Amino acid sequence: MKLIVAIVQDKDANTLSSEFVKANVRATKLSTTGGFLKSGNTTFIIGIDDERVEDVLKIIRETSHARDQFMAPPVNVDVTGDSSMSYPIEVQVGGATVFVVPVEQFHRF
Amino acid sequence: MKLIVAIVQDKDANTLSSEFVKANVRATKLSTTGGFLKSGNTTFIIGIDDERVEDVLKIIRETSHARDQFMAPPVNVDVTGDSSMSYPIEVQVGGATVFVVPVEQFHRF
Amino acid sequence: MKLIVAIVQDKDANTLSSEFVKANVRATKLSTTGGFLKSGNTTFIIGIDDERVEDVLKIIRETSHARDQFMAPPVNVDVTGDSSMSYPIEVQVGGATVFVVPVEQFHRF
Numbered sequence: 623m624k625l626i627v628a629i630v631q632d633k634d635a636n637t638l639s640s641e642f643v644k645a646n647v648r649a650t651k652l653s654t655t656g657g658f659l660k661s662g663n664t665t666f667i668i669g670i671d672d673e674r675v676e677d678v679l680k681i682i683r684e685t686s687h688a689r690d691q692f693m694a695p696p697v698n699v700d701v702t703g704d705s706s707m708s709y710p711i712e713v714q715v716g717g718a719t720v721f722v723v724p725v726e727q728f729h730r731f
Numbered sequence: 732m733k734l735i736v737a738i739v740q741d742k743d744a745n746t747l748s749s750e751f752v753k754a755n756v757r758a759t760k761l762s763t764t765g766g767f768l769k770s771g772n773t774t775f776i777i778g779i780d781d782e783r784v785e786d787v788l789k790i791i792r793e794t795s796h797a798r799d800q801f802m803a804p805p806v807n808v809d810v811t812g813d814s815s816m817s818y819p820i821e822v823q824v825g826g827a828t829v830f831v832v833p834v835e836q837f838h839r840f
Numbered sequence: 841m842k843l844i845v846a847i848v849q850d851k852d853a854n855t856l857s858s859e860f861v862k863a864n865v866r867a868t869k870l871s872t873t874g875g876f877l878k879s880g881n882t883t884f885i886i887g888i889d890d891e892r893v894e895d896v897l898k899i900i901r902e903t904s905h906a907r908d909q910f911m912a913p914p915v916n917v918d919v920t921g922d923s924s925m926s927y928p929i930e931v932q933v934g935g936a937t938v939f940v941v942p943v944e945q946f947h948r949f
């Protein structure tokens with residue numbers, strides 16, 4: 623048994639949930655926030671048998687899409703009052719960041 | 732030291748919190764959502780010494796109760812417009828789904 | 841690769857986020873609740889290379905500050921109606937509670 627922690631973009635969360643249901647993959651969803659962009663994203667916690675880890679990774683890989691996002695630029699005021707540095711910065715946000723963690727005991731009560 | 736991740740129903744969350752406090756079990760609560768029913772539930776993260784893992788599992792087992800929940804049926808329109816498939820589906824939701832994860836370092840700052 | 845789970849006080853969350861960004865440490869933030877005080881706190885999930893675990897622990901240790909918090913006293917009504925037990929209780933809340941968890945697979949899709 624493994625615990626998969628997958629951070630994905632909100633735009634892909636509902637599709638990913640449906641794909642998990644179709645594949646009989648049990649999952650719990652958390653509303654989270656990215657540390658850099660400070661915008662909302664979604665973290666799935668998925669407990670899964672060792673033999674199905676690759677299936678789950680495949681579903682995540684095929685459903686999550688990298689996208690460009692703009693972030694408000696850091697405030698930068700130099701001595702001439704020059705605002706040439708104030709355009710929004712484009713950042714590419716990945717489809718998914720995934721960690722597979724070992725599980726020593728699994729119980730359903 | 733282990734990290735216990737326990738997903739329980741909202742109805743049992745407050746009782747479980749009180750039982751943890753009485754037993755001097757430290758815990759952090761997350762508001763989460765079930766991937767299938769899409770309804771709110773509660774996930775506890777509990778860091779606990781190896782010798783107390785069984786105590787914690789016992790508290791969770793005795794406090795969390797399986798219940799029936801109804802889910803809105805999937806929309807199913809067939810060629811005759813037959814709506815015979817539109818009754819809510821009854822699903823049994825377990826008291827708790829629990830993962831015990833190994834911890835390599837534990838710090839309190 | 842390790843997964844660091846760090847529970848900190850809301851008051852330190854923004855500073856900790858900035859320190860992570862400056863140090864190029866990727867993190868995801870969760871809004872959580874303490875099991876004892878039932879007040880909001882923040883949990884960071886940080887996936888990090890083994891060689892950088894100590895850097896991350898240092899950042900957390902230096903940024904998170906222990907504080908006193910008051911909790912509403914438990915309701916205690918004795919037979920004489922004595923309310924001598926009704927003062928708020930002072931509790932020291934640590935800067936951070938941190939778990940380092942092993943990661944078997946790490947993927948970015």
Ligand SMILES: Nc1ncnc2c1ncn2[C@@H]1O[C@@H]2COP(=O)(O)O[C@H]3[C@@H](O)[C@H](n4cnc5c(N)ncnc54)O[C@@H]3COP(=O)(O)O[C@H]2[C@H]1O
Pocket residue numbers: 629630655656657658659660661663713714715716717718719860861862863864865866867868869885886887888
């Ligand atoms: N210090 C920095 N310098 C330059 N660019 C930076 C940066 N920190 C982040 N970025 C960029 O900004 C995107 C959004 O990061 P954020 O932290 O808001 O949102 C992240 C975060 O919530 C989570 N995440 C990614 N790696 C993580 C890790 N190692 N541990 C925990 N969470 C992670 O997944 C979300 C998407 O991450 P992704 O890497 O695809 O996309 C990242 C990356 O392209």
Ligand SMILES: Nc1ncnc2c1ncn2[C@@H]1O[C@@H]2COP(=O)(O)O[C@H]3[C@@H](O)[C@H](n4cnc5c(N)ncnc54)O[C@@H]3COP(=O)(O)O[C@H]2[C@H]1O
Pocket residue numbers: 642643644645646647648649650651667668669670738739764765766767768769770772822823824825826827828
């Ligand atoms: N392996 C795992 N990894 C991560 N989280 C897990 C998990 N197993 C359970 N959970 C979490 O615990 C909640 C209760 O699951 P339980 O299996 O008791 O109760 C489930 C189960 O009886 C049923 N169910 C879930 N998926 C199903 C499916 N694909 N087919 C048929 N029934 C399903 O619906 C109930 C509610 O499921 P929901 O997903 O809304 O909510 C789940 C989910 O949030």
Ligand SMILES: Nc1ncnc2c1ncn2[C@@H]1O[C@@H]2COP(=O)(O)O[C@H]3[C@@H](O)[C@H](n4cnc5c(N)ncnc54)O[C@@H]3COP(=O)(O)O[C@H]2[C@H]1O
Pocket residue numbers: 751752753754755756757758759760776777778779847848873874875876877878879881931932933934935936937
């Ligand atoms: N082993 C663990 N597993 C998971 N999460 C953990 C944890 N240890 C700490 N936490 C999380 O960190 C927060 C701060 O804990 P700390 O021990 O610094 O500060 C604690 C501690 O000084 C005190 N406290 C907690 N439980 C107690 C108890 N049973 N008896 C006496 N004091 C308690 O109240 C403060 C606030 O506790 P609260 O539960 O609201 O909030 C906790 C909880 O959300």
